[in-house]
Amino acid sequence: MTDLAVHTTDIPGLLLVDLPVHGDNRGWFKENWQRAKMTALGLPDFWPVQQNVSFNDEVGVTRGIHAEPWDKFVSVATGRVFGAWVDLREGESHGRVVTSEITPGRAVFVPRGVGNAYQTLEPATAYSYLVNDHWSPAARDQYTFVGLHDESLGIDWPVPLADAILSEADKSHPLLIESRLVPQPVTLMIGAGGQLGQALATTLPDVRALTRAECDLTDPASVAALDLSQVQAIVNAAAYTAVDAAESAEGRREAWAANVTGVAAIVARAREHGIPIVHVSSDYVFDGVATEHDEDEPFSPLGVYGQTKAAGDAIVASYERHYIVRTTWVVGEGKNFVATMAMLADKGISPTVVDDQFGRLTFTADLAEGIAHLLATRPAYGTYNLTNTGPARSWADIAADVFELRGRDRADVSPVSTAVYGEGKNMAPRPTHSALQLNKIVATGFTPASEEDRLRTYVAGLAARTVE
The missing domain is CATH 3.40.50.720 (NAD(P)-binding Rossmann-like Domain)
Known part of the structure; x- marks a missing residue:
């Protein structure tokens, strides 16, 4: 079991979080979100207001890359995913990419303006995320998208995209050079x-x-x-x-x-x-x-x-x-x-x-x-x-x-x-x-x-x- 820890990455504000997982013969337990402990270690006090869960049946389900008008705290309840994040904000870090595997013992804080994507590595994966604003049709208009297939990003997908399970929308998103910049807050x-x-x-x-x-x-x-x-x-x-x-x-x-x-x-x-x-x-x-x-x-x-x-x-x-x-x-x-x-x-x-x-x-x-x-x-x-x-x-x-x-x-x-x-x-x-x-x-x-x-x-x- 690892200790609770917060790690910085090459993308400003994108933080990887080690979560202690307590297991025995019955299964396991973890504190997925613990405001007092996590903010004391440097995680922003981002005040989540909505929790969403995406259940994925098969290996290779691939979603993203979407930058949304809110901050996200991402984890999995079951299974594993390969996560990829692209900075789509204005500034010198625009276009930077970070990847990491997300397991029950590893979560990630994604600041608004950073594109988020994942690919499932196990069947029956439950992908969970907290956000600090409510979804609405108007919020959808503020999304920024980048194509998963953009070779300039250098993302090494575990399951090649040709064999992955994608939505039609995710197949048609623009290249980074063509995507909308997310303005700095x-x-x-x-x-x-x-x-x-x-x-x-x-x-x-x-x-x-x-x-x-x-x-x-x-x-x-x-x-x-x-x-x-x-x-x-x-x-x-x-x-x-x-x-x-x-x-x-x-x-x-x-x-x-x-x-x-x-x-x-x-x-x-x-x-x-x-x-x-x-x-x-x-x-x-x-x-x-x-x-x-x-x-x-x-x-x-x-x-x-x-x-x-x-x-x-x-x-x-x-x-x-x-x-x-x-x-x-x-x-x-x-x-x-x-x-x-x-x-x-x-x-x-x-x-x-x-x-x-x-x-x-x-x-x-x-x-x-x-x-x-x-x-x-x-x-x-x-x-x-x-x-x-x-x-x-x-x-x-x-x-x-x-x-x-x-x-x-x-x-x-x-x-x-x-x-x-x-x-x-x-x-x-x-x-x-x-x-x-x-x-x-x-x-x-x-x-x-x-x-x-x-x-x-x-x-x-x-x-x-x-x-x-």
Whole structure:
């Protein structure tokens, strides 16, 4: 009896799996699919939704080569087959071939876009496979086929095809050079117009970035119309973020529409297709009493914006295949606190800035890299805090740093309490402490850059735009 093991092959994502088979005088038993054990060894958590069994009476029954719009986990319940797989996806591995015998003790994981074929080596062979999408006539239109007879593939069929049992359809499929390429799966990113969205659009590989005009979370029809057929992950970087305006009657409705109702709609679409989702959250889900917040702290939002973000987080967390990325004080391309302070410094203005709210900046380059890291490495699903590193500081401290970097005196920034600053203004309540613990994201192998280094580089890069 072999140990459970997962082996890579020359085709990316195609994995051979050794299955322990326990036998005695009564027969044998095996765990054909064991999610916890197999995913721990590197098999994707592909969420099968349908099981199919193909029974084959004779030796030499040959089926394929078909690339289908889902992932498959293939095994046999009885008998043996010779399996052949051809990569039909776009990219450098297109046309690669892997072959192996499949027995009760050997299975294979076939990613979507890889053509799958087999030939029976024993009579009464029961060929079984799990898939992570339901078959439908529409799905059939997305198949890609290659002829079993294509000599360029170099497949050495145990039973010559002239003597094999084939369907008429399998006899007429095209050569590899004539077959349709299967497009690479994409990461769908919503919110491309925002600061984080701009960074994600240039950081995530194979990203389809949608602006609000292309996908509006507040419009159910817009979310329902999304084509998710080639989507491998969804990143939601869209949100209503006008913290003060959210306290108004109109702002409250808009915040709930985008941050709660819209999030529920996109999570429902993700769940429907079994697609992992990354959702960007905020420190505003906390009241800021604790000096530093970990991922397990209960929600305690102070204002409408925080309440909507907390409700959205709860909805996302109800779907098992999620990453909630909680962040603070975001700085990227566009209007933000650091850019504003640099502009004021250059214009000779001396601002008053609050000194009793504490946190860390998060530069969008690091936030985007962290999200890309989660999608590439796929650690345990859940919530991950992600900001730049360094000591928690006040807005006034950061403003003084910016002024100093622009050649102004730090003392030109006047500190003031939040209470005094907010007199006469319609300000939403804000958490006093926004710093987030980063141990969990660091444990996955990603350590964000220091806030000090990123601030220096960012402010230096503002020179040309600010002078203009």
